[in-house]
Amino acid sequence: MRTILVVGGGYAGFYTAWKLEKKLRRGEARVIVVDPRPYMTYQPFLPEVLAGSVEARHAAVSQRRHLRKTKLVTGSVTRIDHASRTVTVRPAVGPEFTIPYDIIVVTAGAVTRKLSVPGxxxxxxxxxxxxxxxxxxxxxxxxxxxxxxxxxxxxxxxxxxxxxxxxxxxxxxxxxxxxxxxxxxxxxxxxxxxxxxxxxxxxxxxxxxxxxxxxxxxxxxxxxxxxxxxxxxxxxxxxxxxxxxxxxxxxxxxxxxxxxxxxNAANPMVHNHTDLPIDARGMLVVRADLRVGTDDAPVEDAWGAGDDAAVPDLAAEKPGAATVPNAQHAVRQGKLLARNLIATLRGRETKPYLHHSLxxxxxxxxxxxxxxxxxxxxxxxxxxxxxxxxxxxxxxxxxxxxxxxxxxxxxxxxGRDIVSLASVQHPREAFTSGGELVSSRADAGRL
Missing domain, CATH: 3.50.50.100 (FAD/NAD(P)-binding domain)
Structure with missing residues (x-):
């Protein structure tokens, strides 16, 4: 049974794993998703989270609730070594470790673009x-x-x-x-x-x-x-x-x-810590069918989609244009990537990504x-x-x-709820400043 490792659980990664779960036959392959967060953020709802029109937890889709057949690893991939088919993972607690794979799907997403502005x-x-x-x-x-x-x-x-x-x-x-x-x-x-x-x-x-x-x-x-x-x-x-x-x-x-x-800016891991091909902007080079590489030089067993991949936009009038990094594309790319990956496992032809804006x-x-x-x-x-x-x-x-x-x-x-819960960002403050410290067990028992 082959191991499909998905780097990143955002739109493209979540939908890739979700569709693979539904379409893979028993024993055909196993799926691993590595992501530092245990949920997928539905970013179009974030403005309404600001305004209190959407509850914060409702803008987050639990991976464990919906990816029931997938092995979930909470951590950040710090390096992809496709030559040896391994990734290095840094968990929140404990030392780094490696995970071997047969097929990799890179959907790590982009990061916020920062400028050196004082303050x-x-x-x-x-x-x-x-x-x-x-x-x-x-x-x-x-x-x-x-x-x-x-x-x-x-x-x-x-x-x-x-x-x-x-x-x-x-x-x-x-x-x-x-x-x-x-x-x-x-x-x-x-x-x-x-x-x-x-x-x-x-x-x-x-x-x-x-x-x-x-x-x-x-x-x-x-x-x-x-x-x-x-x-x-x-x-x-x-x-x-x-x-x-x-x-x-x-x-x-x-x-x-x-x-x-x-x-957005290029993901530093994709830009600096992988042997997969990247372009001048630090984006993963992918073909129209979402396989990593070019038509002349495809990379075997490597796929990419989402904000960290330069996916050719076949619907654009300008030749050589790439799809813009948004949810509309990432969701559809994730679904197609799963279908194309299964097609290759079963010896069928892949399909190119083509989406006309709605x-x-x-x-x-x-x-x-x-x-x-x-x-x-x-x-x-x-x-x-x-x-x-x-x-x-x-x-x-x-x-x-x-x-x-x-x-x-x-x-x-x-109406909207207007209660601030800013204190949850410092949960121990009330406890540590709320009264006199009791030093003895006897005194504690008399409280």
């Missing part, structure tokens, strides 16, 4: 994982509680200032959802007013949402600014030391919350959205409904679909 490493929060989305929400709610107890002034103004850096999908959606939450929160705090909110979206280019055309993108900017947001185009963040934001345009302000969403849809806050398919553009509430409908259908497993729908129904009846 970012110390003060910014990314928006790629559930933990980050929860931290952003809790930070905003805590800031409101603190600001409400302060008189008007610089400190209160800083607490109510939020900065998003990056005008791509995650940045715009996160900005719109958090602005929607903050606007709703003001009604619960009579000490504060909407005029005190200061939300900034910083984008280095002259437009946001590059996936939509110019006029819809301009409409999104107007919509966000009409709601009180400030969009800085052709602007770069040059300093964020101590939370003091300095832009290339000369504008400066203090910001309690800085969210970094400037895009359009672009984004949430801009509760009841607001935008959808574009070629020249068709839908704005506002209908687009927001389309966003929710599409993603509740796209999130894997019926269990997750039902949970999300139930939460949306509850929120429609009773």
């Amino acid at each position: 970012i490493a110390e003060h910014a929060i990314g928006m790629k994982h559930v933990e980050e989305a929860v931290a952003i929400r809790d930070r905003l709610l805590t800031a409101f509680d603190q600001a409400a107890s302060l008189p008007p002034g610089p400190e209160r103004r800083r607490l109510l200032t939020v900065t998003f850096v990056g005008g791509g999908f995650s940045g715009v959606e996160g900005f719109g959802e958090l602005l929607s939450l903050a606007t709703a929160l003001v009604r619960k705090y009579p000490e504060l007013s909407a005029d005190e909110l200061s939300f900034h979206l910083v984008e280095a280019r002259d437009r946001i949402l590059p996936e939509v055309t110019d006029k819809p993108g301009e409409w999104v900017v107007r919509s966000l600014e009409e709601r009180g947001g400030r969009v800085h185009l052709n602007a770069q963040l040059v300093d964020a030391s101590d939370g003091h934001v300095v832009l290339s345009t000369g504008e400066e302000f203090d910001s309690e919350l800085i969210v970094w969403t400037v895009g 359009g672009t849809v984004a949430t801009l806050g509760l009841g607001r959205g935008i959808f574009q398919y070629h020249r068709l553009v839908i704005k506002g509430f209908p687009a927001w409904l389309m966003h929710r409908g599409y993603h509740v259908l796209a999130v894997p497993t019926w269990e997750r679909k039902v949970r999300v729908l139930a939460l949306w129904t509850t929120a429609a009846l009773f």
